[in-house]
Amino acid sequence: xxxxxxxxxxxxxxxxxxxxxxxxxxxxxxxxxxxxxxxxxxxxxxxxxxxxxxxxxxxxxxxxxxxxxxxxxxxxxxxxxxxxxxxxxxxxxxxxxxxxxxxxxxxxxxxxxxxxxxxxxxxxxxxxxxxxxxxxxxxxxxxxxxxxxxxxxxxxxxxxxxxxxxxxxxxxxxxxxxxxxxxxxxxxxxxxxxxxxxxxxxxxxxxxxxxxxxxxxxxxxxxxxxxxxxxxxxxxxxxxxxxxxxxxxxxxxxxxxxxxxxxxxxxxxxxxxxxxxxxxxxxxxxxxxxxxxxxxxxxxxxxxxxxxxxxxxxxxxxxxxxxxxxxxxxxxxxxxxxxxxxxxxxxxxxxxxxxxxxxxxxxxxxxxxxxxxxxxxxxxxxxxxxxxxxxxxxxxxxxxxxxxxxxxxx
Amino acid sequence: xxxxxxxxxxxxxxxxxxxxxxxxxxxxxxxxxxxxxxxxxxxxxxxxxxxxxxxxxxxxxxxxxxxxxxxxxxxxxxxxxxxxxxxxxxxxxxxxxxxxxxxxxxxxxxxxxxxxxxxxxxxxxxxxxxxxxxxxxxxxxxxxxxxxxxxxxxxxxxxxxxxxxxxxxxxxxxxxxxxxxxxxxxxxxxxxxxxxxxxxxxxxxxxxxxxxxxxxxxxxxxxxxxxxxxxxxxxx
Numbered sequence: 346x347x348x349x350x351x352x353x354x355x356x357x358x359x360x361x362x363x364x365x366x367x368x369x370x371x372x373x374x375x376x377x378x379x380x381x382x383x384x385x386x387x388x389x390x391x392x393x394x395x396x397x398x399x400x401x402x403x404x405x406x407x408x409x410x411x412x413x414x415x416x417x418x419x420x421x422x423x424x425x426x427x428x429x430x431x432x433x434x435x436x437x438x439x440x441x442x443x444x445x446x447x448x449x450x451x452x453x454x455x456x457x458x459x460x461x462x463x464x465x466x467x468x469x470x471x472x473x474x475x476x477x478x479x480x481x482x483x484x485x486x487x488x489x490x491x492x493x494x495x496x497x498x499x500x501x502x503x504x505x506x507x508x509x510x511x512x513x514x515x516x517x518x519x520x521x522x523x524x525x526x527x528x529x530x531x532x533x534x535x536x537x538x539x540x541x542x543x544x545x546x547x548x549x550x551x552x553x554x555x556x557x558x559x560x561x562x563x564x565x566x567x568x569x570x571x572x573x574x575x576x577x578x579x580x581x582x583x584x585x586x587x588x589x590x591x592x593x594x595x596x597x598x599x600x601x602x603x604x605x606x607x608x609x610x611x612x613x614x615x616x617x618x619x620x621x622x623x624x625x626x627x628x629x630x631x632x633x634x635x636x637x638x639x640x641x642x643x644x645x646x647x648x649x650x651x652x653x654x655x656x657x658x659x660x661x662x663x664x665x666x667x668x669x670x671x672x673x674x675x676x677x678x679x680x681x682x683x684x685x686x687x688x689x690x691x692x693x694x695x696x697x698x699x700x701x702x703x704x705x706x707x708x709x710x711x712x713x714x715x716x717x718x719x720x721x722x723x724x725x726x727x728x729x730x731x732x733x734x735x736x737x738x739x740x741x742x743x744x745x746x747x748x749x750x751x752x753x754x755x
Numbered sequence: 756x757x758x759x760x761x762x763x764x765x766x767x768x769x770x771x772x773x774x775x776x777x778x779x780x781x782x783x784x785x786x787x788x789x790x791x792x793x794x795x796x797x798x799x800x801x802x803x804x805x806x807x808x809x810x811x812x813x814x815x816x817x818x819x820x821x822x823x824x825x826x827x828x829x830x831x832x833x834x835x836x837x838x839x840x841x842x843x844x845x846x847x848x849x850x851x852x853x854x855x856x857x858x859x860x861x862x863x864x865x866x867x868x869x870x871x872x873x874x875x876x877x878x879x880x881x882x883x884x885x886x887x888x889x890x891x892x893x894x895x896x897x898x899x900x901x902x903x904x905x906x907x908x909x910x911x912x913x914x915x916x917x918x919x920x921x922x923x924x925x926x927x928x929x930x931x932x933x934x935x936x937x938x939x940x941x942x943x944x945x946x947x948x949x950x951x952x953x954x955x956x957x958x959x960x961x962x963x964x965x966x967x968x969x970x971x972x973x974x975x976x977x978x979x980x981x982x983x984x985x986x987x988x989x990x991x
Contacts, residue, residue, distance in 0.1 A: 351866045362854050667850045670811060671911065672839020672867040674832045748811045752850065 352677045353684065360685035363657065364692075371689060374653045377646030378693030378731065379700065382724050384639040386701035389720045391708065392632050399624055402543075402552060403617055409587050410483055410617060413441075413577040413598055417613035419623050430611045432574035435561070437601045441577060444597040447590045449582045450482035453561055453575040457568050461557055462528040463516040471512060473529070473557045475564030476578075483580040486553065489513075490523045491538030494560055498537070502562025506534040510542040511554040527557075532567050534559065591616070643727070646693070647735040654686050654739035665743050666751025679744040686736025687729055694728025757820070758918050758950055759785040759808065764817035764827075766803050766973075777803040778814070779973040785952070787918075790945045792953045792961035795970035802923075804970065805954045809842050809921045810834045822918055839867050843912025847924035849904040851896040857883060857907045858892040864915050882910040886940060902933035909940060913949075920944065920951045926960055938963050 364371045412418070415430050438453040445451060455475045461468050474480070477500075481493035494505045506527060513522045513536075522536045543553045565572060581590040591614050598612055658665070665678055673681075701724070702716045709715065761783040768775045777800045785791055795801045806812035807819065810826055813834070819827040826837055844850075851860045861882050865875040883889050886906040896904050905925060912920050922941065926934030942963065945951050953964055961967050962981065969976045 351869055351872075355863075355866050366854060663850070664852060667852060668863070668867075669835060670809070670838060670844050670850070671864045672835050674835045674867075676832075677867065749806050752811075752846070 352680060356677075356681040356684040357688070359681055360688045363661075363685055364689060367657075370653060374649050375689055375693035375696070377649040378643070378690050378728060379646075379697040381639075381643030381646035381731070382694045382697030382728050383700045383704070384642050385636070385727060386698055386716065386720055386724045387704055387708070388635045388639040389723060390701065390705045390716050392635065393717050393720065394708075395628060399628075403620065404485060408617060409581040409584050411579040411581065411587070411591055411594055412615040413579060413594060414613055414615055415574045418615040419619035420613070427613075431602070432572075433577065433612060434572065435565075435575060437598075438575060438577050440601045441594075441597055444600065445579070445593060447581070447586065447593045449580045450479050451580070452476050452480035452483055452578045454480065454578055455561060455564055455569065455573060455575045457564055459530045459568065461512065461516065463522075463525060466516045466518070468512055468515050471557055472551070472555065473559055473564070473568075475559055475561040475569075477561055480558070480578065483578045484553070486543070487541040489539045489541045490521065491536070493558070494537055499560045499562065502560050502566055504532065504534045504563060505537045505560065507538040507540065507558040508536055509540050509552070509554040509556045511552075512557055513539045529557070529559070530568065534563075587616070643731060647690075647731045650686055650689060650732065651735040651739060653689075654682060654736050655742070657685065658682060658739045658743040661743075662746065662751050662754040665746050666748050666754065669746070669748035670752060675744040678746075679740045682740035682743050683733055683736045686740070687732035690728045690732030690735070691725070694725055694731075697728070698724045757784045758787050758822055759783065760818075760820040762818040762820075764807065764814045764819060766800075766807060766812070767815045776973050778807070780817070781973070781975055783968070783975065783978075785919075785950065788945070788948050788950055790941075790951045790953075790963070790965040792955060792964035792967045793970065794956060794958075794961050794967060795976070796956065798972075799970040800973040801954050801956075801970055803973075805921060805923055805952075808919070808952060809844060810837045835867075839864055840915060841918040843915070843917040843920045845905070845908050845912050845920065845922040845925045847927040849896070849901075849908045849928070851904060851907055851911075853896055856893050856895055857888060857899070857910075860896070860907055861911045861914050864911060868915060878914055879910075882914040883907070885913065886910045900933075901929050902936055905929060905933075905937050906940065909937070909944070913944065918950060920949055921954075922951065923954045924956075925953070926955075926957070934960070 413433065415433055416424075416427050435453060438451075442451050453476060457473045457475060458470050459473060461471045478494055478496045478498070486493070489510065491507075493507055494503070497503075498505050506529070508516070508522060508527070516522065516527060517525065522539050525536050526533050527536060528534070540553055561575070579590060579594055581587040594614055595610065598614075599610065602611060604611065668678060668681075698716075698721060701720075705716050761781055764778055764781045764783075765776065766778040768777055779800075781800075781804070793801055793804060803812070807814055810821070810829075811834075813819075813829070814827050817827065818825060821837065821841060824837075826834065829837065838844075851857075852863070855863070858879055861879040862875050865878060870878070880889065880892070883892055886909050888903060888906050888910065891899060891903060891907075896907070899907065905928075909920075909925075912922075920941075925941070926937055929937060938960065941951055941953070951964075953960065955961050964981060966978070966980050968978045
């Protein structure tokens with residue numbers, strides 16, 4: 346064991362001397378690794394950021410939520426068959442609310458899009474969620490100002506609205522929106538609450554920051570006289586109870602919808618797992634492609650290292666002969682050159698990482714992200730591994746040299 | 756006791772379709788504390804003999820016992836260990852590591868032997884002192900004269916306390932005065948009880964030895980003891 350330690354220390358010393366002796370060459374070679382590691386680290390950081398943004402968005406919506414809907418959100422079921430299902434009505438929601446025992450909260454919801462206006466400012470095509478006062482308990486909303494609308498306002502279908510943070514910022518700039526009037530498609534509503542920033546652009550329009558919440562009765566009164574299908578949002582008490590809550594929801598909905606025992610469900614219970622699965626499907630591919638492409642730049646760097654190591658071995662043939670003559674074994678010579686390649690790569694990797702940290706501070710302006718500890722570990726291990734892999738062939742060439750030939754080399 | 760015992764050693768090289776017998780059935784014994792010169796014209800097989808003696812190469816056939824151990828069939832790694840422990844090389848071109856100090860050059864065989872740093876330091880310093888270079892420990896080879904470089908090489912050869920010192924034309928790259936100094940150093944080392952094998956084609960260098968073996972066409976042409984006498988000067 347002691348042998349190995351001494352030899353390794355000697356190897357480290359030699360590589361540092363060799364790198365110093367060929368400064369220009371070493372730095373150019375390192376540059377390839379710097380670029381490679383920097384891009385891999387940046388890509389990993391960006392992916393972390395996207396994942397985090399998505400997870401934040403999901404948790405703002407409520408991670409343990411179920412959505413009872415006429416349509417299955419993520420499925421291969423025939424859309425036209427689903428379209429022929431009966432609508433989920435408010436009456437069904439009310440019966441379901443009485444029957445279901447397990448949920449923490451239930452609320453109906455219906456989406457609609459309208460122009461919202463306050464004074465001279467307006468937002469075109471704002472997504473509205475029409476719902477009841479119970480909705481707020483299915484979310485993790487925090488309020489910057491005011492409150493969610495009350496049971497009375499909900500059942501009375503009063504013209505009250507809760508604004509998402511972005512919508513509020515657009516309409517009122519620095520002014521306080523509370524108790525102000527906004528016009529939704531020309532109809533006046535009073536602002537009773539403004540949400541705090543919930544934090545995810547990953548969800549686009551579905552991001553609560555970009556939405557307006559109004560009593561469901563007002564939706565039916567002004568915008569959807571056809572009494573379209575509603576989605577019942579069900580919040581389980583906790584993650585462990587999600588499955589049981591879903592089972593109960595299916596049973597109760599069948600009762601509400603008057604289904605016979607041999608009839609198939611004519612509704613779907615959607616979960617955010619579906620959303621996550623869908624996300625992973627799409628983003629997973631992007632991640633792989635991204636890492637593959639950035640990996641290519643690392644490969645180019647690795648080829649550079651291999652090339653320079655072959656040159657180094659050739660140049661030092663005589664040195665290898667001397668070392669062998671005085672007792673260096675194959676593994677000693679091998680270790681020496683592997684160490685040299687690893688040191689070059691590690692140095693390049695560290696520089697690349699520092700560069701990535703600096704660049705990610707720039708990226709942070711567009712995508713909330715920072716270099717994670719696991720990215721640092723990943724980058725360092727990858728650079729070390731790159732060094733060892735690309736040093737392998739040159740080191741082996743050195744190790745198996747015939748000492749007689751090597752000593753004769755001019 | 757014989758340190759070296761060659762039994763019918765042959766070394767055949769394949770050059771194209773032709774076989775070259777660099778060594779042809781050579782048998783040879785060398786005792787502890789002998790001072791042997793190996794001579795012969797180019798192509799006589801001196802280098803091959805020296806490579807096999809130094810465990811840098813293995814014979815095609817025959818048996819080589821070094822200190823009672825058969826080394827003729829050893830693997831590369833086993834040979835490396837034998838070289839490290841038993842053989843001290845001194846080359847014509849010094850073969851020092853150019854970027855390392857004298858001290859580090861001398862320390863290197865001890866590193867490969869797995870000796871701890873403190874002991875390495877003591878031994879390397881002692882070896883450098885014994886060749887009169889204690890004050891040049893931290894100089895690199897390019898800061899030393901040819902004679903000093905060869906002294907560092909001798910210190911490196913001595914440092915592990917090997918069974919044989921193998922010197923291949925040790926004065927070939929030195930002027931005659933410095934060459935004589937190096938030969939005097941070998942004489943001292945020999946008197947301390949070391950076994951020295953000197954490969955040379957210079958008669959006056961060979962005359963320092965106590966036994967001269969002459970090779971011709973891969974065979975031993977003559978092997979004679981040299982009577983104790985005054986060392987002739989160059990040009991005689």
